[in-house]
Amino acid sequence: MTIHDLLEETKVSITSNQARTGLTVLGIVIGIASVIVMLAIGNGAQASISSSINALGSNILTITGGGNIRQAGVSAGRSNQYTLTLDDSKAIQEKIPLVKDVSPELNGRYQIVAEGNNTNTSVIGSVPEYETAHDVVMEEGSFITDMHYRSASKVIVLGPTTRDDLFGNEESAIGKELRINGNRFIVIGVTKSKGGSGLGNMDDRAFIPLTTSLRYIAGGEYLNTIAVTTENADDLTQMQEDITNLLLERHRKEIATQDFSIMNQTDLANAAQSVTKIFTILLSSIASISLLVGGIGIMNMMLTNVRERTREIGLRKAIGAKKKDISNQFLVESIVVTIIGGVIGVILGLLISYGISSLGLLQTQVTLGPILLACGVSAFIGIIFGYYPAKKASELNAIEALRYE
Numbered sequence: 001m002t003i004h005d006l007l008e009e010t011k012v013s014i015t016s017n018q019a020r021t022g023l024t025v026l027g028i029v030i031g032i033a034s035v036i037v038m039l040a041i042g043n044g045a046q047a048s049i050s051s052s053i054n055a056l057g058s059n060i061l062t063i064t065g066g067g068n069i070r071q072a073g074v075s076a077g078r079s080n081q082y083t084l085t086l087d088d089s090k091a092i093q094e095k096i097p098l099v100k101d102v103s104p105e106l107n108g109r110y111q112i113v114a115e116g117n118n119t120n121t122s123v124i125g126s127v128p129e130y131e132t133a134h135d136v137v138m139e140e141g142s143f144i145t146d147m148h149y150r151s152a153s154k155v156i157v158l159g160p161t162t163r164d165d166l167f168g169n170e171e172s173a174i175g176k177e178l179r180i181n182g183n184r185f186i187v188i189g190v191t192k193s194k195g196g197s198g199l200g201n202m203d204d205r206a207f208i209p210l211t212t213s214l215r216y217i218a219g220g221e222y223l224n225t226i227a228v229t230t231e232n233a234d235d236l237t238q239m240q241e242d243i244t245n246l247l248l249e250r251h252r253k254e255i256a257t258q259d260f261s262i263m264n265q266t267d268l269a270n271a272a273q274s275v276t277k278i279f280t281i282l283l284s285s286i287a288s289i290s291l292l293v294g295g296i297g298i299m300n301m302m303l304t305n306v307r308e309r310t311r312e313i314g315l316r317k318a319i320g321a322k323k324k325d326i327s328n329q330f331l332v333e334s335i336v337v338t339i340i341g342g343v344i345g346v347i348l349g350l351l352i353s354y355g356i357s358s359l360g361l362l363q364t365q366v367t368l369g370p371i372l373l374a375c376g377v378s379a380f381i382g383i384i385f386g387y388y389p390a391k392k393a394s395e396l397n398a399i400e401a402l403r404y405e
Contacts, residue, residue: 013305013333021337024301027294028341028381029348032374034287036349039370041356042280044363049272059100059233060133061240063226063247063262082222083259086210088250089226095246096228098239103133103227106213112166112206114178119165122205123180125213133227141174141189144209148188152211156180157189161203180208183216236264291377294341295385302334302389309393327394334386335379342378346371 014021065083089104106125111118130136131143139160148155158166158173167173176187185208194202214221230239240262247253247260316326350371353364 007332007336009329009333014337017305020301020304024294024297024337025341025344027290027297028338028378029345031287031291031294032342032345032378033349033352034290035284035377036346036366036370036374037352037356037364038283038287039280040349040353040364040366041362042276042283043365043367043370044357045276045279046273047365048363049276050269059230059236061228061230061236061243061262061264062268063228063243063260065222065224065260082220083251084223084226085221086223088247089223091246091250092226092228092243096239096242098230098235098242099228100231101129101133101227101229103127103130103229104210104223105130105225105227106210106218106222107224108213108218110180110217112162112178112180114166114176117166119162121159121162121165123213123217124205124207125210125218126207127210130207130227133229137192139190139192140172141187143189143191144207149209149211152215153209154183154185154212154216155188155209156185157191157207158187159191159201159203159205160193161201162206163187163190165204181217240264291381294338295381298334298338298382299385299389301337302330302386303392305333306330306389306393323394327390330390330393331383331386334390335382338378338382338386339375342375345378346374349374 063084084104086104089102093099093102104127107122109120110123111120112123124130126144127149128144128146136143141157143157144155147153156178160169163169163173166178167176173187173190178185178187191203191207208217228239228243230236244258244262248255248258251259253259350366353366356362357364
């Protein structure tokens with residue numbers, strides 16, 4: 001039997017049982033579409049996090065207060081997170097030769113009120129070096145200057161989302177007034193959009209001078225974070241080691257009891273990517289269950305076809321059809337049905353993925369790999385779940401098949 005003959009027989013079989021074939025194809029469509037969408041969401045999350053990490057700045061180390069205390073080789077929990085001071089940042093700037101910029105930061109969430117509108121957002125106490133350390137680009141106005149920092153001025157720079165929440169986006173926010181904890185601030189700038197991501201919305205935040213934050217908003221003397229940059233990415237490891245030794249000496253701590261932690265971009269990327277990879281695998285595994293159900297549906301349909309066409313199989317065998325011809329006929333039917341379902345599933349999955357992204361619900365990213373994988377899996381399902389019915393059909397006894405009612 002030629003390939004053309006097999007395809008013609010398959011066409012006749014599929015079109016003669018349209019309702020049954022349609023329901024079977026639907027199972028494959030749902031399974032393939034689910035896998036495509038889940039992988040698109042996972043890839044989108046990874047791309048979003050990578051973009052967010054890059055947006056933090058280049059060649060940068062992030063020092064945070066608090067560290068894992070170990071006793072007798074066993075973790076005893078995390079120490080007080082308020083352990084970094086301005087003096088620490090000054091010491092890093094003065095004593096570590098590889099350092100380019102040092103940006104001490106104090107971050108907290110506060111209610112900001114302006115012109116009858118209000119929003120709760122992250123307010124970062126910053127220094128002028130924050131702009132270069134984190135690759136901040138201004139949309140309008142200017143960032144915090146040395147004069148603002150030295151005089152603890154009540155000025156504020158807004159992210160575009162925060163600006164829109166408070167003033168809308170139809171007119172400039174420069175020179176507008178707002179209040180934080182009863183303190184009056186003047187808007188001096190708006191940053192250019194960096195977008196939202198898995199590490200938070202980089203546009204939904206505001207910046208005030210660090211000295212202003214310490215004096216009027218947060219109080220105290222401790223920092224959340226110190227960001228440190230270097231000219232050459234190859235120097236990050238050495239700079240991290242030098243800073244670790246310096247802070248251990250200043251805080252009078254040993255490695256086992258250090259009260260700070262340092263992460264570079266590679267550490268952040270690896271940690272984030274490992275989480276999203278597990279997330280993607282989990283989602284895809286759940287979606288794959290529907291593929292298994294679709295495969296079982298294929299097997300049920302083909303077994304039903306074998307039972308209904310028993311006399312036909314007996315007649316074919318009686319006039320000389322071989323086992324191979326019979327098995328190939330049913331196997332091709334199974335593969336064609338799953339490929340049809342796979343193609344429709346890929347198209348549906350792409351439409352849903354793009355729809356989710358365009359509506360702003362989640363960032364999705366569709367690559368060629370999952371599409372090819374889905375097509376391959378659909379054909380594989382056709383072979384695996386079509387093999388048993390095809391084998392059963394080919395092994396029917398011709399005489400008994402002709403007697404079948």
